[in-house]
Amino acid sequence: MFKNIIAPxxxxxxSQGKCVGCGKKLEKKQGKGLVRITCECGxxxxxDEGADSYRRANLNEIK
Ligand SMILES: [Zn+2]
Numbered sequence: 001m002f003k004n005i006i007a008p009x010x011x012x013x014x015s016q017g018k019c020v021g022c023g024k025k026l027e028k029k030q031g032k033g034l035v036r037i038t039c040e041c042g043x044x045x046x047x048d049e050g051a052d053s054y055r056r057a058n059l060n061e062i063k
Pocket of ligand 1 (some may be wrong): 019020021022023024039040041042043
């Protein structure tokens with residue numbers, strides 16, 4: 001399945017601090033806990049400063 005190939009690639013990109021859509025380096029914002037980061041391409045991520053990791057923002061966080 002296509003999805004099974006894509007998921008590890010996206011996880012790898014995120015672990016590198018890069019956008020899964022355009023590959024651009026995501027900025028690191030200072031803040032307590034989770035910080036919302038919006039990529040230039042419009043995708044939204046949550047940056048966990050404590051863990052120094054990114055993940056895709058879920059629907060509740062986007063609105
Ligand atoms: Zn992007």
